[in-house]
Amino acid sequence: MTGFLILAFLILAAGLVAVPLAARFGLGSVLGYLLAGMAIAPVLSALKVDVEALQVFAEFGVVMMLFIIGLEMEPRKLWEMRRRLVGLGGGQVLLSALAIAGTALLAGEQWQTALAIGMILALSSTAIVVQSLTEKGLLRSEGGQASFAVLLFQDVAVIPILAILPLLALPEIAAMAGAAALNGAQAHGPALDITGGMPAWLGGLVTLGAIGAVVFIGAYLTRPVFRYIARANLRELFTATALVFVIGIALLMSLVGLSPALGTFLAGVVLANSEYRHELESDIDPFKGLLLGLFFITVGAGIDFELAAQEWRTVVFWAAVVIAVKLLVLAAVARVAGIREQAGWLFSFSLPQAGEFAFVLIAFAAANFVLTRELADMLLLVVALTMLFTPLLFIIYDRFVARAYCAAQAERAADTIDEEHPIIIAGRGRVGGIVDRMLDAAGHRATVIDYDSEHIEQLKKFGVRSFYGDATRPDLLASAGIERAKLLIVALDEREQIDKLVRYATSNFPRLHVIARAKDRDHVYHLWAMGCRDIIRETYDGALRMGRSAFEALGADQQSSRAMADAFQEMDRRSMVEVADLYRLDIPSWENEPLLARIRELRSEWDPKLRDQIDAIIKRGRE
Numbered sequence: 001m002t003g004f005l006i007l008a009f010l011i012l013a014a015g016l017v018a019v020p021l022a023a024r025f026g027l028g029s030v031l032g033y034l035l036a037g038m039a040i041a042p043v044l045s046a047l048k049v050d051v052e053a054l055q056v057f058a059e060f061g062v063v064m065m066l067f068i069i070g071l072e073m074e075p076r077k078l079w080e081m082r083r084r085l086v087g088l089g090g091g092q093v094l095l096s097a098l099a100i101a102g103t104a105l106l107a108g109e110q111w112q113t114a115l116a117i118g119m120i121l122a123l124s125s126t127a128i129v130v131q132s133l134t135e136k137g138l139l140r141s142e143g144g145q146a147s148f149a150v151l152l153f154q155d156v157a158v159i160p161i162l163a164i165l166p167l168l169a170l171p172e173i174a175a176m177a178g179a180a181a182l183n184g185a186q187a188h189g190p191a192l193d194i195t196g197g198m199p200a201w202l203g204g205l206v207t208l209g210a211i212g213a214v215v216f217i218g219a220y221l222t223r224p225v226f227r228y229i230a231r232a233n234l235r236e237l238f239t240a241t242a243l244v245f246v247i248g249i250a251l252l253m254s255l256v257g258l259s260p261a262l263g264t265f266l267a268g269v270v271l272a273n274s275e276y277r278h279e280l281e282s283d284i285d286p287f288k289g290l291l292l293g294l295f296f297i298t299v300g301a302g303i304d305f306e307l308a309a310q311e312w313r314t315v316v317f318w319a320a321v322v323i324a325v326k327l328l329v330l331a332a333v334a335r336v337a338g339i340r341e342q343a344g345w346l347f348s349f350s351l352p353q354a355g356e357f358a359f360v361l362i363a364f365a366a367a368n369f370v371l372t373r374e375l376a377d378m379l380l381l382v383v384a385l386t387m388l389f390t391p392l393l394f395i396i397y398d399r400f401v402a403r404a405y406c407a408a409q410a411e412r413a414a415d416t417i418d419e420e421h422p423i424i425i426a427g428r429g430r431v432g433g434i435v436d437r438m439l440d441a442a443g444h445r446a447t448v449i450d451y452d453s454e455h456i457e458q459l460k461k462f463g464v465r466s467f468y469g470d471a472t473r474p475d476l477l478a479s480a481g482i483e484r485a486k487l488l489i490v491a492l493d494e495r496e497q498i499d500k501l502v503r504y505a506t507s508n509f510p511r512l513h514v515i516a517r518a519k520d521r522d523h524v525y526h527l528w529a530m531g532c533r534d535i536i537r538e539t540y541d542g543a544l545r546m547g548r549s550a551f552e553a554l555g556a557d558q559q560s561s562r563a564m565a566d567a568f569q570e571m572d573r574r575s576m577v578e579v580a581d582l583y584r585l586d587i588p589s590w591e592n593e594p595l596l597a598r599i600r601e602l603r604s605e606w607d608p609k610l611r612d613q614i615d616a617i618i619k620r621g622r623e
């Protein structure tokens with residue numbers, strides 16, 4: 001018990017020290033965990049801790065991570081990714097395996113060993129890539145989604161690789177190696193496979209049956225089970241059920257020779273539309289985070305520094321080969337698939353490392369006489385070094401590639417506006433886009449100006465024309481015909497930009513009708529003081545609709561709920577006008593005593609009246 005407590009304390013303390021320091025210096029949590037593992041490696045060695053066994057346990061964090069990702073991905077989205085799964089994933093794995101195998105052949109390896117090395121090192125790290133992309137908010141970007149599609153295909157590719165490796169066995173390696181040592185390596189190979197002794201057709205049927213069972217359990221059994229557990233009203237019981245569900249599916253996939261991570265991902269996709277999705281995610285997420293951190297620490301601690309010192313030239317050479325070859329392959333595959341510019345760089349920089357499945361495949365290949373023990377140990381160092389280098393690639397992307405594209409976008413010259421309409425829309429994001437579509441449906445054409453060049457290029461593919469440029473620039477507004485325009489709709493995202501444009505428009509074009517987007521109530525007062533009289537709070541209508549839904553949920557009928565919301569809206573608008581007349585641009589609201597006093601008076605005056613109105617509406621609804 002004491003030894004276990006010492007080990008747990010040591011690992012947790014190392015993570016607590018290293019990860020915040022790494023995050024502070026912009027290195028990311030993954031590199032922090034890896035460095036923590038390297039720091040405590042001598043202590044773990046002195047305590048005779050089996051790091052490899054600990055790593056096998058920690059790999060379950062990858063299983064949980066893919067389950068959570070599956071929960072956030074509906075089957076429709078997965079179907080939409082099918083071409084990228086096969087095209088990007090298949091192309092990357094095939095070309096990377098052949099290129100690395102060719103390099104191994106040139107280095108003097110036999111073709112069987114070279115092919116095994118190529119297949120093993122062609123796979124990338126799901127844990128590092130997904131964790132890094134999620135931390136940076138890039139997982140849902142074009143480059144992030146392409147990277148995720150490749151990782152999914154690689155999880156599937158592990159299955160045929162496991163089937164091919166035993167066919168590459170070399171008799172001379174079997175003769176040289178001791179049976180006892182190789183049997184020890186076998187322990188880290190694939191788990192028990194009940195399909196191993198079956199004919200191919202029967203094994204295939206059993207595997208398909210297991211996949212069908214996962215879909216059936218996720219679609220039909222989880223809801224009644226979780227409803228039953230929910231009746232106990234014990235949070236820890238629900239957490240235990242979620243863990244049993246994930247572990248059980250992972251076990252089922254292992255028994256039929258499939259990737260546990262792939263099975264739990266499939267289960268997550270099936271449960272993506274379940275009412276228990278968010279509950280499952282919140283229960284599993286802490287375990288996922290801890291186990292992933294433990295996995296990265298074990299990777300760092302598993303580096304054989306003595307062997308690395310002896311063979312550092314070979315290790316560095318092969319790590320450089322893997323990263324360089326995969327970078328070139330990824331760049332070529334991205335270009336063929338039409339993933340260009342910043343997204344293409346992100347895709348290429350995300351996946352050049354070897355992955356966590358390599359640890360399993362290397363041990364399996366050694367156990368099946370495909371790799372010598374010495375070569376297997378060297379490849380383990382190569383895998384660890386490429387994983388250690390990956391966070392540095394993300395740093396290079398952040399500080400050079402992404403920054404360069406941002407600078408290029410800032411320096412890009414504004415488009416020449418060659419059309420003129422009586423309506424100008426500044427900003428075509430989630431607000432301006434809807435307004436533009438509504439106006440267009442009614443036959444009103446608008447000149448749309450937006451500062452996001454990537455978004456404008458995407459809109460062009462859908463036949464939507466917008467002009468790139470800073471809508472607050474007077475020269476650009478002049479070229480759009482603001483002097484002759486009837487309506488200016490300010491739908492920009494940043495408050496400073498909204499204020500700048502509204503101030504310019506109201507000061508210089510008094511006959512122009514300006515509709516401005518406001519970020520909050522204080523911003524409404526601010527724009528009113530600038531002279532704008534048509535102001536829309538961006539969350540106001542949504543909040544009113546939510547309030548109506550709350551009334552209905554509490555038993556009011558639809559008509560009464562709408563009447564109560566209308567009463568609130570009318571009183572709120574009338575009181576806002578009175579307050580807005582007292583607003584001053586030169587001092588903050590909380591220091592404007594006349595404004596604060598009037599707000600207090602209005603609340604004491606209007607709140608009882610509003611309550612009486614709503615009571616009357618409820619009474620009429622009941623009658």
